[in-house]
Amino acid sequence: MNELIRMILGLAVQVGPYFAVFAVFGYIARVRDKKDKEREEEQKKGIINSHYVIKTETVLAIIFVVGTIFCVFCLVMAIKMQEDAFVVCVFGFFFLVGVVGTVNMIMWKLEVNGDEITWRSTFGRKRTFKFEDITYCERKKSAIRVYINGKKLFTIDSGIDDSxxxxxxxxxKIPVKSHYVIQLKKKRMKEQEMKKKRIKQMNQMKKK
Known part of the structure; x- marks a missing residue:
């Protein structure tokens, strides 16, 4: 019996993470396709939603909760059966990730009502502002960072439908900038500043 449990734990460590990733991304893709079709129909009819809520899909949060419970079970069994420290650490790591991810999925929310936006952070902090307060948005891969008065307020993760x-x-007409373009510009500015400093130092040495 113990050997069977060890085998199950070993398979969970090796295959579990890959299975979870494929399941989550597959679900996200299906949900997005469905919402895109619904939105296309609304656009054809000239319907523009002035009130909507952006948050993690409930089913996705449930998957995370179930995964976290499974990690707890595996962690307890690994400790009880005195498995290698590596196995215990792996399940402990996934348990912590599951707890943090679950709290984030349940708490994080963005509600839009006309021009007014209400954002709730992972830790329950709320802030209300308007679209006109947004300086710009920054796109990094599939995630969107929103900046207010030049400072980042929140990020809409890639797993959340932000369409x-x-x-x-x-x-x-709020600017949407590329994260990589911004970083490239900063790098060039830094190089120019360093070049100016070197030229200034050389001129000072020549005067001496």
């Missing part, structure tokens, strides 16, 4: 919010951003 309605980005349509509002586009309608209001």
């Amino acid at each position: 309605e919010f980005m349509e509002d951003i586009k309608r209001r």
